[in-house]
Amino acid sequence: MADTTAKRETDSNETMDLSQKTKRPKFDNENGRGEAEFQPNILSEFKTIKVLSDSAREKNIFVHGKLADKEAVVILEKTPIREDVLSELFTGSKLKLDMKNDIYSTYRLQAPAHLNEIKTTVVCPATEKHVKKYQRQESSLVEETGDDYRSITLPYIEKQSFSIQWVYNILEKKAEVDRIVYEDPDPDVGFLLLPDFKWDQKQVDDLYLIAITMKKGIRSLRDLTSEHLPLLQNIFNKGKAEILQRYKLPASKLRVYLHYQPSYYHLHVHFTKLGYEAPGVGVERAHLLADVIQNLQADPQYYATRTLYFPLRADDGLLEKFKEAGKL
Numbered sequence: 490m491a492d493t494t495a496k497r498e499t500d501s502n503e504t505m506d507l508s509q510k511t512k513r514p515k516f517d518n519e520n521g522r523g524e525a526e527f528q529p530n531i532l533s534e535f536k537t538i539k540v541l542s543d544s545a546r547e548k549n550i551f552v553h554g555k556l557a558d559k560e561a562v563v564i565l566e567k568t569p570i571r572e573d574v575l576s577e578l579f580t581g582s583k584l585k586l587d588m589k590n591d592i593y594s595t596y597r598l599q600a601p602a603h604l605n606e607i608k609t610t611v612v613c614p615a616t617e618k619h620v621k622k623y624q625r626q627e628s629s630l631v632e633e634t635g636d637d638y639r640s641i642t643l644p645y646i647e648k649q650s651f652s653i654q655w656v657y658n659i660l661e662k663k664a665e666v667d668r669i670v671y672e673d674p675d676p677d678v679g680f681l682l683l684p685d686f687k688w689d690q691k692q693v694d695d696l697y698l699i700a701i702t703m704k705k706g707i708r709s710l711r712d713l714t715s716e717h718l719p720l721l722q723n724i725f726n727k728g729k730a731e732i733l734q735r736y737k738l739p740a741s742k743l744r745v746y747l748h749y750q751p752s753y754y755h756l757h758v759h760f761t762k763l764g765y766e767a768p769g770v771g772v773e774r775a776h777l778l779a780d781v782i783q784n785l786q787a788d789p790q791y792y793a794t795r796t797l798y799f800p801l802r803a804d805d806g807l808l809e810k811f812k813e814a815g816k817l
């Protein structure tokens with residue numbers, strides 16, 4: 490990770506993505522990066538407080554704990570098995586037999602260490618909001634009119650939202666510089682395209698990139714008017730073109746969308762591979778960029794005025810505000 494010192498000074502929500510330090514054989518050459526090096530294992534000091542959530546199907550676990558006396562969230566995730574490592578996996582592993590019955594047998598395969606890596610994300614120091622974000626929770630669907638946004642949501646997010654220092658670090662080239670996939674530096678319609686930290690970049694099956702606008706101050710979908718159409722079209726067109734060129738995925742294989750509500754209130758667009766069920770792709774949260782563009786073309790104030798629907802988790806302070814206002 491680039492410039493952690495600068496981040497530590499400015500950002501109480503420092504985020505470390507250890508996956509940057511793992512090997513990425515597939516795209517290393519394209520980005521001109523060398524082999525990742527081993528780092529001191531900071532996690533040997535990690536003290537678990539609570540498992541926030543886990544999933545046998547997704548093969549991940551979200552853990553709240555302490556790292557050097559600071560609150561931390563650690564996310565461990567087994568990554569997909571890639572076709573290009575199969576022959577090494579078959580020839581270089583050890584097998585333990587679990588059971589054999591007629592033509593059926595099951596084994597435990599012990600793969601070589603480098604084929605058995607776990608994608609690891611560390612948030613430290615984590616705020617209470619991070620801990621809540623990763624905790625499994627019931628959700629309720631909220632109906633937000635344009636007036637509700639201005640009287641309930643906006644005052645709340647102005648006080649309570651996650652720090653966007655990590656976004657500024659990217660825009661100011663203080664972090665993730667070597668991960669930038671495409672840059673349009675125009676101050677009005679420009680953006681940076683880079684891998685979302687949920688993607689380990691080892692296979693395109695779960696491709697996940699984010700485009701972050703150069704322009705500051707556009708918080709979310711709600712702030713968009715027809716004046717932002719050149720920005721949105723620019724992100725859409727150049728983002729798709731870059732992904733086609735670099736990852737050989739045509740636009741017909743992409744899901745390009747914004748979240749409402751987002752977690753981070755600096756406008757960004759998600760690019761994921763169609764068919765990959767990334768967290769937050771449901772209709773109650775994801776808004777296709779193509780639809781956003783058309784809606785703004787039809788009505789310049791569409792997103793300032795329309796009622797928007799989104800889920801809020803039971804312990805989200807914003808849900809409390811909607812309840813207090815008698816909206817739920």
Ligand code: M7G
Pocket residue numbers: 504655665683684685686687699748750751752753754768769
């Ligand atoms: P969002 O819709 O604001 O929130 O999207 P969500 O996390 O609830 O979906 C922000 C996106 O930025 C998410 O897809 C995150 O995985 C991604 N992201 C968050 N952080 C802190 C980082 C980071 O430090 N680097 C990168 N590359 N992506 C991040």
